[in-house]
Amino acid sequence: MSDSVPRSADYVVVGAGSAGCAVAARLSEDPSVRVVLLEAGSRDRNPWLHVPIGYAKTMYHPTLSWNLVTEPEPELEGRRIPWPRGRTLGGSSAINGLLYVRGQKEDYDHWRQLGCTGWSFEDVLPYFRRSEDQERGPSELHGTGGPLAVSDLRDRNPLALAFIEAAAELGFPRNDDFNGAEQEGAGFFQVTARRGWRCSSATAYLKPARNRPNLVVVTDAHSNGLLLEGRRAAGVAFTRHGAALTIRAEREVILCAGAIASPHLLLLSGIGPAEHLQEVGVPVVHDLRDVGRNLQDHFQARLAFRVRGPGSLNTRVGSLFGKALMGAEFALRRSGPLTVSAGTAGLFARVLPGSATPDVQYHFLPFSTSKTMLELHDFPGMTISACQLRPESRGTITLASPDPRERALIHANYLATETDRRCMVEGIKLGRRLSQTRAFRGIIEEEVVPGAAAASDEEILGFIRRTGITIYHPSGTCRMGGDPQSVVDPELRVRGIEGLRVADASVMPTVVSGNTNAPSIMIGEKCADLVKAAAKVTLAA
Structure with a gap:
């Protein structure tokens, strides 16, 4: 410096x-x-x-x-x-x-x-x-021996384990290395x-x-x-x-x-x-x-659920005792919720008939938010995010x-093609099917976002248009x-x-x-x- x-x-x-x-x-x-x-x-x-x-x-x-x-x-x-x-x-x-x-x-x-x-x-x-x-x-x-440390997650959250089991129920293979011979399947992410x-x-x-x-x-x-x-x-x-x-x-x-x-x-x-x-x-x-x-950018839409039992970080973050315990876990063992990445378990899947390789990436999170990452729901929750991997839409950066x-003008041009819209809709539908498996029976109480208001494909697309955001990959x-x-x-x-x-x-x-x-x-x-x-x-x- x-x-x-x-x-x-x-x-x-x-x-x-x-x-x-x-x-x-x-x-x-x-x-x-x-x-x-x-x-x-x-x-x-x-x-x-x-x-x-x-x-x-x-x-x-x-x-x-x-x-x-x-x-x-x-x-x-x-x-x-x-x-x-x-x-x-x-x-x-x-x-x-x-x-x-x-x-x-x-x-x-x-x-x-x-x-x-x-x-x-x-x-x-x-x-x-x-x-x-x-x-x-x-x-x-x-x-x-390289500079960039790549490691396994320090904690295996029970909700994340249920997500991997749910994917297996739907026929997706277990994948312990998304950077291995094949990307397709469900497992835990590795982190830097x-x-x-x-x-x-x-x-x-x-x-x-x-x-x-x-x-x-x-x-x-x-x-x-x-x-x-x-x-x-x-x-x-x-x-x-x-x-x-x-x-x-x-x-x-x-x-x-x-x-x-x-x-x-x-x-x-x-x-x-x-x-x-x-x-x-x-x-x-x-x-x-x-x-x-x-x-180009990856676009995501999130399903949020109210859950019961252990696992949701919403409950721990919502109490002073829970926060103190999280701090102690990190200070003493470098483990616990403070080591959570933006996705603990994941799934790479094909949702469109013509896709030879996965076209959607799912990020599972053992918490749910109302607006930003700092505003967790006041009930135990979890999130399944669906992200399209290969968008056709193209945008521009201009002066x-x-x-x-003065900042550049960003025109992302999300969902500009029918393929992109269809992929996101199918991605949300598969996310819902994951939540309805036996693995989540007794865990999920209800789908909070979007809920019953988004039943048809048209309504799901409307939900995606109203709530979808970047997944930060311009x-x-x-x-x-x-x-x-x-x-x-x-x-x-x-x-x-x-x-x-x-x-x-x-x-x-x-x-x-x-x-x-x-x-x-x-x-x-x-x-x-x-x-x-x-x-x-x-x-x-």
Whole structure:
């Protein structure tokens, strides 16, 4: 960490999130290069950033989250959907639900089919393994000794066990590793935690590298745009503590600011669709049509139930004694409700007839909420969330104005296709069937949300439109591809601009079929190798 900002570095990395921490840490392994990592947020000192259940307090925190919001969504009755994104070291990996899910091998093989040479599952698996410190030990699909701790849940909640039994009743296989040979089935999630503490990308990558003299991490540095010399990225302009500053990149600038901020910075710098840039008054440097387009996100709707018997955290959180007991469990054994992730048990299932692989992901939670994560129901409850894995709908990120202090406009465009609507309806219907199995007999008293008011498919869709929200996986806005219209090539280089790469979830041509933190870290790992390889070629020349 540094209060002084170098005037230049070999590599300037923008964004200390899931991918950015990996990029900066890996590049700084070479003591001969200087790396500066710019992060708009603050240092990760808040204790709730390190306790797993802390996401309930940090996700909508006034300073630790950007608290973004979409524009009115046409298919969601004009609602504006909150989009929390991390605003601290570790980025969204510091405030997320901790689930370690890579997606399906078919996702990456599809990337390769779209022209992303070097991004098939066989190509990216070594980077997943290299990043991972798997509690269960090494295997063909898992690694140990990497920076990112991956562990089993500390507690096996009885309600979560009932959920897994319910899935088995409906014919779904037991799956103890969603990142194994097959994703389909029900089981417990693994999480990015070590001995009960959250392992964000900052904890995993930056903390071990903190004493390297060639790595400087600058917090509270809000990037405003790129310094361009013709068609070359020469550095970054940013604001820190009210002062306008610049830093020069002698070799490369690497944008790792995420699916909203990375395209935003490109657009502010005049790199993007010329027509849009001209409309908002930004001089066009390079007409790159797909910047900010191809936005994808996973959409979810939640079923909530009143339950009886042990297991619901609503009851424990609702009493002073229960809270004291939770604190004691965590302090003494690093166990209990404070280690709960945003989904204890899960199910990957196919709900549409034409799906060859799971198209819906279920997150089971042993609590239920009325509005936000902080407002639990005043009765014992549980939640089954249904999330569509491969949405067809595409949205955009655009500029509101040339002012970098003004937030980008987010048009998620949820439920824009019939397939997306049908998938979500079928997902809710399967969630209900799970709740009606023998496994939940004697446990569930009633379905509270949506309840009897949503019986027909049309009524279920109405419920989804009124209540559905993001599951926090925006991606695709700086699409990687082999075609000249893509924003970055398979080497993650921005087309038409020298010395500039993008490495975060924005480069995904299609969103992976699962949570996006692990794939974003993988992208950062692979980017670092691509940069190192390019440097060797340059030196050899």
